[in-house]
Amino acid sequence: xxxxxxxxxxxxxxxxxxxxxxxxxxxxxxxxxxxxxxxxxxxxxxxxxxxxxxxxxxxxxxxxxxxxxxxxxxxxxxxxxxxxxxxxxxxxxxxxxxxxxxxxxxxxxxxxxxxxxxxxxxxxxxxxxxxxxxxxxxxxxxxxxxxxxxxxxxxxxxxxxxxxxxxxxxxxxxxxxxxxxxxxxxxxxxxxxxxxxxxxxxxxxxxxxxxxxxxxxxxxxxxxxxxxxxxxxxxxxxxxxxxxxxxxxxxxxxxxxxxxxxxxxxxxxxxxxxxxxxxxx
Amino acid sequence: xxxxxxxxxxxxxxxxxxxxxxxxxxxxxxxxxxxxxxxxxxxxxxxxxxxxxxxxxxxxxxxxxxxxxxxxxxxxxxxxxxxxxxxxxxxxxxxxxxxxxxxxxxxxxxxxxxxxxxxxxxxxxxxxxxxxxxxxxxxxxxxxxxxxxxxxxxxxxxxxxxxxxxxxxxxxxxxxxxxxxxxxxxxxxxxxxxxxxxxxxxxxxxxxxxxxxxxxxxxxxxxxxxxxxxxxxxxxxxxxxxxxxxxxxxxxxxxxxxxxxxxxxxxxxxxxxxxxxxxxxxxxxxxxxxxxxxxxxxxxxxxxxxxxxxxxxxxxxxxxxxxxxxxxxxxxxxxxxxxxxxxxxxxxxxxxxxxxxx
Numbered sequence: 001x002x003x004x005x006x007x008x009x010x011x012x013x014x015x016x017x018x019x020x021x022x023x024x025x026x027x028x029x030x031x032x033x034x035x036x037x038x039x040x041x042x043x044x045x046x047x048x049x050x051x052x053x054x055x056x057x058x059x060x061x062x063x064x065x066x067x068x069x070x071x072x073x074x075x076x077x078x079x080x081x082x083x084x085x086x087x088x089x090x091x092x093x094x095x096x097x098x099x100x101x102x103x104x105x106x107x108x109x110x111x112x113x114x115x116x117x118x119x120x121x122x123x124x125x126x127x128x129x130x131x132x133x134x135x136x137x138x139x140x141x142x143x144x145x146x147x148x149x150x151x152x153x154x155x156x157x158x159x160x161x162x163x164x165x166x167x168x169x170x171x172x173x174x175x176x177x178x179x180x181x182x183x184x185x186x187x188x189x190x191x192x193x194x195x196x197x198x199x200x201x202x203x204x205x206x207x208x209x210x211x212x213x214x215x216x217x218x219x220x221x222x223x224x225x226x227x228x229x230x231x232x233x234x235x236x237x238x239x240x241x242x243x244x245x246x247x248x249x250x251x252x253x254x255x256x257x258x259x260x261x262x263x264x265x266x267x268x269x270x271x272x273x274x275x276x277x278x279x280x281x
Numbered sequence: 282x283x284x285x286x287x288x289x290x291x292x293x294x295x296x297x298x299x300x301x302x303x304x305x306x307x308x309x310x311x312x313x314x315x316x317x318x319x320x321x322x323x324x325x326x327x328x329x330x331x332x333x334x335x336x337x338x339x340x341x342x343x344x345x346x347x348x349x350x351x352x353x354x355x356x357x358x359x360x361x362x363x364x365x366x367x368x369x370x371x372x373x374x375x376x377x378x379x380x381x382x383x384x385x386x387x388x389x390x391x392x393x394x395x396x397x398x399x400x401x402x403x404x405x406x407x408x409x410x411x412x413x414x415x416x417x418x419x420x421x422x423x424x425x426x427x428x429x430x431x432x433x434x435x436x437x438x439x440x441x442x443x444x445x446x447x448x449x450x451x452x453x454x455x456x457x458x459x460x461x462x463x464x465x466x467x468x469x470x471x472x473x474x475x476x477x478x479x480x481x482x483x484x485x486x487x488x489x490x491x492x493x494x495x496x497x498x499x500x501x502x503x504x505x506x507x508x509x510x511x512x513x514x515x516x517x518x519x520x521x522x523x524x525x526x527x528x529x530x531x532x533x534x535x536x537x538x539x540x541x542x543x544x545x546x547x548x549x550x551x552x553x554x555x556x557x558x559x560x561x562x563x564x565x566x567x568x569x570x571x572x573x574x575x576x577x578x579x580x581x582x583x584x585x586x587x588x589x590x591x592x593x594x595x596x597x598x599x600x601x602x603x604x605x606x607x608x609x610x611x612x613x614x615x616x617x618x619x620x621x622x623x624x625x626x627x628x629x630x631x632x633x634x635x636x637x638x639x
Contacts, residue, residue, distance in 0.1 A: 058567075080567030244567075250392075251538075255564075259589075280572040280582075
């Protein structure tokens, strides 16, 4: 019997501070046992429990892409007991990863379709995974037009800045970077909230166009009417939820929205599915 | 299935024989109330009890259980690498468990034994346990098992069902585990050709003594969101609720848990503890948001889970076996029978539901 509670041991290979306020760090992990990496085969959109012995576990979206081999990456916001401790850890430290957990963005459905990714703040992690996955030379031809709209409070709060600039320079991806405000007169990208930029830059909703939306509740609240106006039907709006979790395998009972568990039946749901569940997220 | 007769004068000797291969667990009176305990040599189960205050669910699912262990000594080669703790799963028998409590394990199993994941701790404990149940002839006024998918003579999830018949028990031996147990105890008396009929007759009498019931026939057909939004039910019921969580701790079918890490010296432990949907911390996000932030949200979660989400998810009835403990123990008289009947009869058009005396 496979024990679903035992994490794979990993070593912190690299830590990168992502934002100017130092509240977000990206941790690159390497599996201590190479065979565990194979067992940890994942899809873009899934999450895992990061496990620190003596502290506990935290459910975090996987920021690396399945097409990146030899490591897994997670970007973590410092907020509670475990994340604060994690932020104090060093390269070379040993901890654990349990997963992959949950479902993923519906990649089979998205093949042959236009994909619009709309992200805000630090909810961009599994979206990074998705972009890297779609831009992989073996995969790019499977998708039609790809738009990415990503915003943060200020330039210094954007995640993955180098990659963002690389994506903006590509001609097979329409990259729209925005910040709420900036003092930088040379700022080459948009200024404005994500819903506003989405209204200007996102393509109209068609049967062949899907939107993946991840961000803080206020961004989602104001982006939804924009997508409605652009003609996106509720089954073509895909979202990823977060709820407090412990087990990550649908047993401990706390992350449910109605009869669905965010950890096991989600975290990815279409707006249509969410419209049929209690709004307990 | 066969029926044997166990003379009460052979009962003690049989139990003593069982001690060679089983740990014995049964109901005993502690101060004022009955509870399930491991029976030390010389102690017998009190088979005249009504039911225990706390359910025997802890036998399979302890209130607190170490699930992982690791070394925190930097000199160890497996420093910070979590492993299963060494734990022996000795064969044990739960004696005198009531049908509602025995059946609760079939309900809870749907949570811990799934296609995708299996909880190894719950399953190992379950598989090494033999259930010797005791049919009920004197139900409590709060018992409603017959309308909750169980019944006073229900033998679901039992290996042996004992029926008290004066100076002897009639014992239905239901499974291979049950066969092994009665043979280890040396119980093998012929119960007579009409034993099954006598049990059937006593069963009918016992069922007629269950006076209260729940109506569940419409629950599956009700709209989940309509029931969720049925403020006429939830506001009234949540008004008195103090979110004490007693209902969840005494419930045989409540399975929710928390996981906490502890450090003792140079060892780290990951521990699973019973938790309760009645508590705000159950769902509180680290960033401060709480999706079930009010006591109404939490009370609604408990009843919607048992009487609607579970019903829709597993299509095997309600997540309740009618033991009545939550009704007896609630400090503010919240009654699952009343709520179930309101949910069953709820009409969103008129916002009314039938409120029956309970």
